[in-house]
Amino acid sequence: MTTTPDTGEYALKRARLQAILEARNTSTLVLTSPGVLGWLFGGARVQVSLVGEPVLAAVVRRDGNDTVPIFMNERARFEDEELPLGLPLVSVPWDAPLLAPLRSTFGDEILRENEVAGELQAARAALVPAEVDRYRRLCREVAALMSTVLAGVRPDDTERQVAARLAGGLVALGADPLVVLAAGRDRLSYRHPLPTTGPIGAVAMVVVCARRQGLIANVTRWIRFTPATAEEEDVQRRLFEVEHAFFAATRPGAVLSDVFAAGTAAYAEQGFAADEWTRHHQGGPTGYNGRDPRAGASADGLVVSHQAFAWNPNVPGAKVEDTVLVGNGDPEVLSVAADWPTLTVSGLARPLVREQ
Template identity: 40%
Template structure:
């Protein structure tokens, strides 16, 4: 059996398992349908398919409607054949309407639900949807159990994630090893995006900051300023719907440009937070671990200057850790935390497994230090004249 046939069969089985899970919830709630509009849920239920054309939108060019009888792709005639040929495994039927008659989709959904409740990841206007069906109920948010289930990744999802993380880290390292101090932030971000696209990865977010802007902004969207003595590059990189998130720094002035004391202090803050990521704990427990670590480092205010990250997966952040975030942590969840001081930050994407946290975005060729038994990235010291 060829590798492509094996992958197709794995995707088909993954889809079947997920549809069975969704239908069990339909039956338990005596509901008629689950309507998944977002590109995140589309990728999840199709085992890595993409409904995105405009890459910055939350909702794509197709939806998935799951009923007890079928799993139907709702789209228009512009997109249907491409989706069928390039994005979707077996297991789905299609409802295709002319792009000029979008009302046909709504009619189909209401008929399929047969007057029963419709759950949706992005509920439509209740008055409109309910009036069409005559039931006055409209669409309701997905049950929390479904949202929790999506964050616990299965074996095939984890393998897709590992490959994505490795290739995203390679793209990051390649870009920063090429970078020069006279590059503009635009050039650095563009080189990073190109390195991702060349690997079939969508650069959902690329931040870049040079020497002047680095300490000023936590989210430095690129500008035309030259980098100068140091630079930061940030990726939120998406493929098969999954996000690999990481941050790296380069110095063009040797150790004179690397804030070593700040870096060491931040590595200790991160280590405290990562140690709190354990099955059965709450996400808020991780937040409070970070809070205590900042206080220990005499940086009490730092936790209020930027969020600390949280659970990742089919969104760059599925849930951000906060002081009262009760979400329970489970094996199979992915995490991207980003503790920071002004001008210094650290971020990787981890998968929680039976042996603890696995760093998905680790590059063995990148400079690193051992921090409480875990390899953590340092700043790359580049030659400004090379």
């Protein structure tokens, strides 16, 4: 049987929501998205279909009279395996609207998620110690899996075969394979290469976003079967310096838009096109959403200690991405595998393209 989440962790997060209600002078907050519910309930698997809506919601009340509407056919499993003990569940018929109890129980003074999106992002930004422990384990295991699976790849393997091995391995780890990308040499110009029946060939990029207990590990790795040219090695080295610019700016108290500006400015500084960053997103905070939010020039959130990030600077034919944890100095790289070749860049070990 799955161990239910810790009630102490729930209480810490519930207090953050209480602060939002008090600041807004509002009685009720309704939470309905997978990322927010997964965060509040300690990584509970709130969806059945990975592309479906959650099968429960959270109605958080300023007076403490919270309720958790849940479809009746899901209730027993959630009580036994998914939710912190003692939550006030309200069964809803499977063929009725999930939030039907709101109509008769609460008045019109209700905040929806989209009305407090920024406050909710800030509330879940700083990971509590139990979350950090879960994240470290997940990222370490995902990185090790990628190392093991990619070690067995051969040039005539298809992109889909490689993706299938990774997806199966992630499920065996108890993780949801939210994103599995694979690109052989002929498709490296695509920034989001969904796998095809084409062969991996001489050079390949593989990307994984894996969710377990709500948290998402984001990792990119490269393999090759022919020696890199001097030009390819130079591109990789310069891209690491772009990544370092993002890392160096990602410090507690920094405004996210300023971090983004520092990182994107590094493209020109490292000899890439000044507008290279406009051709694909650069990543940003992560955790219970793949990017939470995706960083950009208008992102006004503050970086906080114990916040997770996944920057992914990229140019045609090169990309680097790991999940890291912010502290007061250099970030802690969570998605590391001891047997993957690395290059030390400003004190951090960064993943090289592995030759096989």
